[in-house]
Amino acid sequence: MASTHAPRCDSADLRRQINELADYLCGAVQGNFDLLAVVDTEDEDMQKLTMMVNFVLESARRAVCELQQREACLRSVLETAAEGILTANSDGIIQTCNRAAAAMFGYEPEEVLDRPIEMLMPDAVALTHRMQVERLLAQPATVSVPAREVTARHQSGRLFPISLAVSQAETRQGRMFTAIMRDLTEEKRMQCELAQAQRLESVGQLAAGIAHEINTPTQFIGDNLRFLHEGFQELQAIMAACGRLVEAIDKGAVQAEQLRDFAATWRGSEADYWRREFPSAIQQSLEGNERVASIVRAMKEFSHPGVDTPVLASLNDAVRTTVTVSRNEWKYVAEVELHLDPELPEIECLPGPLNQVILNLVINAAHAIEKVLPRASAEKGTIHISTSSGPDSVELRVSDSGCGIPPEIRDRVFDPFFTTKEVGKGTGQGLAIARNVVVDKHGGSISFESEVGRGTTFVVRLPLKQRQ
Amino acid sequence: MAKRILFVDDQANVLEGLRRLLHPYRHEWEMVFVESGAEALRQLEASPFDVLVTDMRMPGMNGSELLQLVQQRYPQVVRMVLSGHADLIQAERALGTAHQYLSKPCDTQTLRATLVRACAVKERLADPNLRRLVGQMASLPSRPDLFGELVRELESEDASIQRIGELIGRDVAMTAKLLQIVNSSFFGLPRRVESPAQAACFLGLNILRPVVLSSGIFSRLSTPLPAGYTIEMLTEHSLAVSRLAERMARSLTSERQLANDALMAGMVHDVGQLVLASGVPEGFEEALGEARREGVPLHVAERQVLGTDHAAVGAYLLALWGLPASVVEAAAYHHDPAAAGDPALGTLALVHLANVLVKQRMGPDWMRGHEEADREWLGRAGVSEQQMSQWAELADKLVLQESPA
Numbered sequence: 083m084a085s086t087h088a089p090r091c092d093s094a095d096l097r098r099q100i101n102e103l104a105d106y107l108c109g110a111v112q113g114n115f116d117l118l119a120v121v122d123t124e125d126e127d128m129q130k131l132t133m134m135v136n137f138v139l140e141s142a143r144r145a146v147c148e149l150q151q152r153e154a155c156l157r158s159v160l161e162t163a164a165e166g167i168l169t170a171n172s173d174g175i176i177q178t179c180n181r182a183a184a185a186m187f188g189y190e191p192e193e194v195l196d197r198p199i200e201m202l203m204p205d206a207v208a209l210t211h212r213m214q215v216e217r218l219l220a221q222p223a224t225v226s227v228p229a230r231e232v233t234a235r236h237q238s239g240r241l242f243p244i245s246l247a248v249s250q251a252e253t254r255q256g257r258m259f260t261a262i263m264r265d266l267t268e269e270k271r272m273q274c275e276l277a278q279a280q281r282l283e284s285v286g287q288l289a290a291g292i293a294h295e296i297n298t299p300t301q302f303i304g305d306n307l308r309f310l311h312e313g314f315q316e317l318q319a320i321m322a323a324c325g326r327l328v329e330a331i332d333k334g335a336v337q338a339e340q341l342r343d344f345a346a347t348w349r350g351s352e353a354d355y356w357r358r359e360f361p362s363a364i365q366q367s368l369e370g371n372e373r374v375a376s377i378v379r380a381m382k383e384f385s386h387p388g389v390d391t392p393v394l395a396s397l398n399d400a401v402r403t404t405v406t407v408s409r410n411e412w413k414y415v416a417e418v419e420l421h422l423d424p425e426l427p428e429i430e431c432l433p434g435p436l437n438q439v440i441l442n443l444v445i446n447a448a449h450a451i452e453k454v455l456p457r458a459s460a461e462k463g464t465i466h467i468s469t470s471s472g473p474d475s476v477e478l479r480v481s482d483s484g485c486g487i488p489p490e491i492r493d494r495v496f497d498p499f500f501t502t503k504e505v506g507k508g509t510g511q512g513l514a515i516a517r518n519v520v521v522d523k524h525g526g527s528i529s530f531e532s533e534v535g536r537g538t539t540f541v542v543r544l545p546l547k548q549r550q
Numbered sequence: 551m552a553k554r555i556l557f558v559d560d561q562a563n564v565l566e567g568l569r570r571l572l573h574p575y576r577h578e579w580e581m582v583f584v585e586s587g588a589e590a591l592r593q594l595e596a597s598p599f600d601v602l603v604t605d606m607r608m609p610g611m612n613g614s615e616l617l618q619l620v621q622q623r624y625p626q627v628v629r630m631v632l633s634g635h636a637d638l639i640q641a642e643r644a645l646g647t648a649h650q651y652l653s654k655p656c657d658t659q660t661l662r663a664t665l666v667r668a669c670a671v672k673e674r675l676a677d678p679n680l681r682r683l684v685g686q687m688a689s690l691p692s693r694p695d696l697f698g699e700l701v702r703e704l705e706s707e708d709a710s711i712q713r714i715g716e717l718i719g720r721d722v723a724m725t726a727k728l729l730q731i732v733n734s735s736f737f738g739l740p741r742r743v744e745s746p747a748q749a750a751c752f753l754g755l756n757i758l759r760p761v762v763l764s765s766g767i768f769s770r771l772s773t774p775l776p777a778g779y780t781i782e783m784l785t786e787h788s789l790a791v792s793r794l795a796e797r798m799a800r801s802l803t804s805e806r807q808l809a810n811d812a813l814m815a816g817m818v819h820d821v822g823q824l825v826l827a828s829g830v831p832e833g834f835e836e837a838l839g840e841a842r843r844e845g846v847p848l849h850v851a852e853r854q855v856l857g858t859d860h861a862a863v864g865a866y867l868l869a870l871w872g873l874p875a876s877v878v879e880a881a882a883y884h885h886d887p888a889a890a891g892d893p894a895l896g897t898l899a900l901v902h903l904a905n906v907l908v909k910q911r912m913g914p915d916w917m918r919g920h921e922e923a924d925r926e927w928l929g930r931a932g933v934s935e936q937q938m939s940q941w942a943e944l945a946d947k948l949v950l951q952e953s954p955a
Contacts, residue, residue, distance in 0.1 A: 290635070290637045293634070293635075294607070294634045294635050296634075297634030297635075297653070297654040297655055298561055298563075298564060298634045298654060299563070300634075300654065300655040301564055301567065301632075301634065301654040301655040301656065302561070302563045302564045302566065302567030302568075303567075304567075304655050304657070304658065305564075305567030305568055305570060305571035305658070306566075306567050306570060306571075308571055308658045309567075309570035309571055309573065312573075312574065355573075359570060362566070363566075363567075363570055366563050366566060366567070369563070370563060413609075414607060414608070414609045415609070459610055460586060460588070460609050460610030460611075461610075462609065
């Protein structure tokens, strides 16, 4: 490629120039792209070569720069992600850990790097962890584990719930696992508070109704007792007259005057009236007393304070209790018919929250019926509650003869805060809580069948046993 | 003639209990017990009743619907509620339609005494038309400026219950209504209160807000009153009598009860004038004109024109609303204490004298100087001449203090 016009260089010059170029390339290999090759040459071929080298160096510089930017971007995504993200190799050694992941567990990122991932788990979880990893390793790298709730261990030793999703990838260093984690502590607390608030709300609503249920029998028990008290005073006069007469009989000296006196006392009294009224006054007072007692008993059973782990309980009892405490909420609009399977097995459950579910369904049923009753009519609807059992679950059905659920809102009725009730009648939490209790807390299911204008049936299925 | 009482409750056991409890009154009262509002209306249609006692929550027609119908169709019937409901909404609903409210469980004594008084209310007012007029009234007109101020205060962010109580206490109609609310157990409050201001405190803003703003039982005077008569006139006079009677009571005894009763009775003793001025304005205007022309006291002119006077009408209203007997008596006989019976140094005596003393010192011409105190009756009640002159001095001082000039 020699040019006839260009002066020739000698080989020593050429060697020096090649060495200079090589130095530049060396610098570039070491990451120094900033300097461009400047070779002092008259040789056209050498100039061309230098240009090519500079061109390659510049392209490399751009590519590296872009890579660096991309990496910084990726890193900042990782670092600023609210989710905790960490990677571990197939031996379970932590390779990378973003800030959120470290903070979630109470560490600095460098404190966990190169350490076994088991340090983030309570012992019980760590034991099964290795087996799960082996199982994953046996499967292709495309298999991932969808998010599920697991218990994690904070640096302080505190255990807390997280949501964990795991994916894997094949790298040159072998299988690499990526864990994406979310702290569920706050979410759990909110759920708990919301459930508690809804419970308080319905207890508050119930309280007014229960007061009425107690005030009414208290009124007539009091009236009857006052009546018995006053009647008894008159009876005492008659009994005293009887006593005097018996005394005279004993002495064998009954005088006509005494007999006349007694007859006068008897006639002056309302003995017939008392005799007629006393039995029912007593009977009704006893009934009233039993009513008050049964409401108080049911209230105690309804709330089940302090039970937060599953216990064996009867769904039939829960239905009876709830129907009793909520009587005032439905009795003006509906009759409640119970068809409870007498052979229903007891189930492992949280009785308090479950009562809450039944209460919410009963109150909804009453409200749905109230909507279709003509105003100021003595007509009532029906709430039909039945229980039945299957091989490994029990079923509760709450049916009403109410307005039904329009098709366009059927997929929203379980949404929190969704309500069609007027202000003050509901907060839209009832069915959301019911689903949370049935599905999340008990592993059961809740669904409904509804026909507008005919009524709605809610079906709750609960497993006999809770998974540990 | 036996009084007729109609009891309505969807619980048969409650009715049975009441029937037995009231057995001792079977000769004085004819009692009918029914289990629904519809049945109650049938009974009312068939024959007249004096008193209606109803439950609030019942299937079909509920208590407030029944009360409303009875208020329209049979306003002369005394309407009472006997309810076991603890919630405010029920009580609020009953406010505009029921005269009195009793809570279940209601003790025997209160229940019997309340019924006895309700049965006797009718005797206070002979004219059946006026009884219908009063029986229908859910509210009385208030001074527009005070009512406006009250509404503004209640709607403001930092409403003060003291200020609200004070505003209510300066208006005759609002005081009477507030006393009805606290004396009847509408909201389950203590029945004995010292003053309208204290009653307001018992009720609290949560109850007073809806009661004043939306229940319609507090209302602003909106129709013109007869010429020459203003609501400000009545208010000024009533306030002065109320303050004087209270001070007089305090000079007699350190016991608060008499002073409290005197304060409240003094404020509402002329409430009958409001009823007449807004209910039968033509008749009231004629009586007012006659009082002016002839120089006779207003109540005398009222009797000539209307056949009755504001004292009887006011007492009927207050009794219907279940205010304490001492307040009702003071309103009924404040012009003529001797008609009340044996002399006694109580609320009536104080209001009677305070009324005369105030009228001698303030008010428009037609009000002034036509009335004399019944010195003979007061003397027998134990008021000495010396006491009288002391109270007259007290009246001078108070009226001077009060007069805006």
